[in-house]
Amino acid sequence: MTDAIIELKHVSKSFGGVVANRDISLAVPRGRITGLIGPNGSGKTTLFNSIVGYHPIDSGSICFEGREISRLRVQEIARQGMLRTFQTTRIYGKMSCLQNMLISIPHRKAGFFDMFASERRETIQRAEQLLAFVGLYDKRLLRAGSLSFGQQKLLEFAMALMNEPTVLLLDEPTAGINPTLINGLIDRLKRANSDFGITLFVIEHNMRAIMNMASTIYCLAHGELLAMGDPAAIQGDRRVIDAYLGAH
């Protein structure tokens, strides 16, 4: 835990009278896969939204690579190299898969005249490699919105990789994907972590998937941090089991 790439200290966020996150402190170690679990409505997505700048937090601090980011906006945070995918998949529906990839290049140092860049042979090559990586190469010229939900999810993942992020926040990557294919997806997530060196922070309901991937897992319940530890410790934690099944 010495090298934390994302560090949250006492983060709270409420909507009106509803406290979505209360006093949450956690650290995401660099270069690893970290999981975030919790029952429905426990504040996982709210926490993600706070981290990537969708809404201001009420109190606390969020640091990314040592820099305070809790006052930055979504685009600025994205350009620093922290991306998120959406629970309900979001892609550019009327464009082809390849075009979806081409516009997902990193915009970190994009100056005014980069808006009009058109020399993109290397970019196309890279986009095609990544589409092959997620298994969508054959569909690269088809309209993205006409793909099946699972394929759109893979495309969104490939777009995120195209952006060369240092951290990727994934909101339920296996939701809506055929159970027989989840292993393939887990394998690709792990490779994104090991081969591309991308730190992953994953919200997941599929226990088998997250236990298999993550080195550290945080568990939220009722907007509060309930437990943390390695998968074995979380699986054995009485409080976590109670939170999911209801304590008696």
Next chain:
Amino acid sequence: MNSSSLQSLVFWLLLLAGVAAPWLFPDYTNEIAVLWLMILFSSTWDILGGQMGYNSLGNIFFFGAGMYLSAVVQIGLFYDVAMYTSAARTTHIAFSNAQYFTGLGVGLLAAGVGSALLAVVIGWIVFGLRGPYFAIGTLGVAVAGAELVASWTWVGAASGISLPVFPGEPEAQRLFYYFLMFALSFVLLLFLRWLYGTNFGLALNAIRDDEEKAEAMGLHTRRYKRTAWVISAFFLGIAGSLFGNMTGFIEPRDIAFPTTTFNIFMVLMVLLGGKGTLWGPVVGATVFHVIKEVTWTYFLGWQYVTLGLLIVIIVVYFQQGIVGWIIERFPERFGTPLAPRVEPERARDVGLAAHPKAAE
């Protein structure tokens, strides 16, 4: 690419048609010049409305702003504007050849640059709005522009300004402005063809499809939106200056800021031709202009009824437009094909195959 050489061919044909038109149809030079203006209207509207998905109802503001900026510069270079506008009805004020053409040159430049600058300022405000709010907000800008000019005596208020008279025969004036208008529209189409091939085109489409996603991916969405708006304004400003000089007399409500005619025509032409395409607005403008001229000539008094019917028919039955329909019919040739419809059970199997070949 085959479609790119087809496109070059279309451009050559367009150039040929544009140059030959005033000799083939000498009686219709003005009408054809207005057709080029319509093509410019629809193509500039489509940058935001079609490619970027922001339906603006205020683009006419830049047309009118360009027209008035140019007029003020053309007069102000040589005379006092207030004196000119108040005396114009009683006294004929002459401009020498050199004065006329210097004024026109500087005026065109001022119209383009001035409108672009106005777009920067207004873009600052209106791009906080989205969806229908953006449409209404921009309409407000156009209406405010008309009202502002209509009550501003320095620029002649509601009674308008008579522009400097062209030094030459009426026929020469017609040809002169015809070719300027044609050149402007042609350059605009070439420019847009290039623009839509760059990252800019992709970014506009991305904003249209899912702006929040584009923001989450770190795209400089505001920068793209403002630049697109500025590009529209630049061309519309110059067009306004040309049209003002073509007609020789400008006034705010019906010529410079016609929110209920030209402003609506822009949208209608794009819908008719097919939005979000390079050629849709051109086809739409041409078909619309022909329909409009015919109804205005043969069904005078019923022209707005015909126009209204046309709007209803397009919006209800033909939303994709002419070019949009062609793309739908032949997606392999002109557009982005859809993924084949597969049984749901099989569809889930597709994506995650171990290597790409096995995906289908």
